[in-house]
Amino acid sequence: MEQKIAKAPELKQGQAKEAQENTWQSGPWLIMGDFNAILNPDDRLKGSMVTEAETRDFRDFIMDTGLCELKTVGRDFTWTNSNVFSRIDRALVNAEWVTRFTQLEIEAMDPRFSNHSPIYIDFMETINTKPRPFKFLNHLADHPNFVEKKLNMDGKNLLSEIA
Numbered sequence: 001m002e003q004k005i006a007k008a009p010e011l012k013q014g015q016a017k018e019a020q021e022n023t024w025q026s027g028p029w030l031i032m033g034d035f036n037a038i039l040n041p042d043d044r045l046k047g048s049m050v051t052e053a054e055t056r057d058f059r060d061f062i063m064d065t066g067l068c069e070l071k072t073v074g075r076d077f078t079w080t081n082s083n084v085f086s087r088i089d090r091a092l093v094n095a096e097w098v099t100r101f102t103q104l105e106i107e108a109m110d111p112r113f114s115n116h117s118p119i120y121i122d123f124m125e126t127i128n129t130k131p132r133p134f135k136f137l138n139h140l141a142d143h144p145n146f147v148e149k150k151l152n153m154d155g156k157n158l159l160s161e162i163a
Contacts, residue, residue: 028097031067032106032119034079034089039069045077047084067092070121075108078117089119 037058041050062068070091078089091106104121111117 028100029094030070030091030097030121031093032091032121034116036088038086038088043087045085062092067094068098071105072119073105073107075110075117078108078119080115089116091119091121
């Protein structure tokens, strides 16, 4: 009996960028679960050596869609067969998710009776009691329109206050 496996349609060059800009990806996106794929050699302990070919498709998918991996805390590996340990469960998010939910991270929990570690995200609002440090990206000052732009604070033009 022949087993047939359905494949998702492959995106041709340029289609991934177009898909990323379409409305299907508007708003914050979180894709979380068992991807059954690793991204880099550090995602496997023991077992066969990780090859570039093994990680290519998943890495290309992430790059082509503009997604990024959400920070994971807790266990380093999310799957095991008692001999090999791998990190195949993860959360991927788009840029809008990152800008809206800056403090969220996922937790790889104790697997208890499964060979997979459950991954958990807490949406409860955390109150950050530490003040955020001021950050200025120096390369912005090199932009030709930097000085022309009005820097406003409480409706006042800072450039006129400095002069």
